[in-house]
Amino acid sequence: MIAYLLNLATLATIFGILAASLNVLIGYAGIFSIAHAVFFGLGAYAGAQLALQFIPDVLLACLAGGAISAALSLCLALPALRVRGEYFVAASLGLQMMAVTVFSEAHALTGGHGGLVGIPPATLFGADVSGPAPFLVFALAVLGLLLLAVRLLMRGSFGRALMAIRDSESAAEAFGKDVRALKTLAVALGCAMAGVAGALFAFYMAFVNVESFTLEQSILVMAMVIIGGTATLAGPLIGVLLLLLLPAGLSFLPFIPPTQIGAVQQLIYGLAMTLLMIFRPAGIAGGRR
């Protein structure tokens, strides 16, 4: 039971980082990306390759995953600078579809559909941190540091400028905000954090393949952010806890056959999203719209 709870807690922590990273884009910068799993994947593949080819240091893998995702975030930033609203959503959908194809076909880098297997146990400065408890502690430390960084950035002038852009891009420009630079930086920051989450995910699962970085994953993370509450620190974490713990909770209900859990889960997600958007559109932790 403890191993099961540690597993849930570790996954919740990794997805907490991922949801917090998407919240930078959606909540603070108003960039509705549905390609976030791409950057989660890039971080995972980068971390996995570093561990497989060079050294299984989880901190270095997080840095590498973050750096690769931040560098390739330009693929998302460029359309974000040119189009807004539903046009950007469509552009990010295109990016998501392309990335899944690349992940599936670039065998040398991603292992194709088979993925990258045999990722060695995580170490930190030479010490083994691959056990469930040490890995959870490390992941929680990363989550804490990143949430602190997001809090500091968003409470300062950077966050105010991003939120100004979110609320009115032209007015923000009229008050001296360099919208192009700020949006690019926000996308890089959000994608770098997703890359860090990806690297942790790769070590935790000891295996990565394209199935974890599909459109469904992007939508799940977006649902976590929206249900929890955008532009709040706690919102994405609440969303993660709800959407990850819900399936676990359902599996304990005796009257739902195990084969039907997936369908019941989908019904509950759909109903919860609909009711939430009607009665509390800013999410559980969000204020009034």
Place this chain on the structure above:
Amino acid sequence: MGVPFSIRGLDKKFGGLAAVQNVDLDLQEGVTTALVGPNGAGKTTLFNLATGHIIPDGGEVLLDGKSVLGQSPHLIARMGVARSFQDLRLFGRMSVRDNVRAAIEPTAWLWQPGGGSAARKREAAVDAALDRCGLTKQADARAVDLAYAERKFLSVARILATGARIWLLDEPASGLDPHSRARFVQLVRDAVAEGVTICLIEHNLDIVTELADRIAFLDRGAKLAEGAPQEILRDPKLIGIYFGEQRT
């Protein structure tokens, strides 16, 4: 008296429609100029062209005699040109105080220049602007929750706090009740007394009469006349155009 902001031969077409045609306009230092004209005359487009939000097809925009044509809006803003929008474009989900803060922070990278003393000066400027616009009590409210007149004053407070020397105000007093309108007129007069150069688009001719030192009359993208208010507002031909009675 200097001319800090000039527009020379500005042109803009949208498809076949000439939105602005060969418009010249000088904003003289410490002088309030009103842009008057019927709907669709090209007044807001002229503001958009002057502040870099739309790229003109031809002409020149000069700030202190130097061309700012083709510059990004944020760079023109940083040179001391502030503008408001007809539809206000407040930062709706942010607090009133943060609206003004966001407007005056000179750069938005991770750290602000100038350290603590610059931050204290900015906070003092925010407080002063909110006080002058009667928004001190609403400082922590979200912009979207303000009453209509308060939103209007917030759009002015953002500009006031920037310390910009040229203000372009797009229908800043439309829809205000008489009391709020009187407060607004006083606010603009105080700014002018402090040396601010103002150009405002306004449909309320009473406000134009109260505030404007000069009027430029636009119709169908072209400037038809420019002069003192009593001169322009007594021209039966222009007034006829304004009220849609006749067209040239």
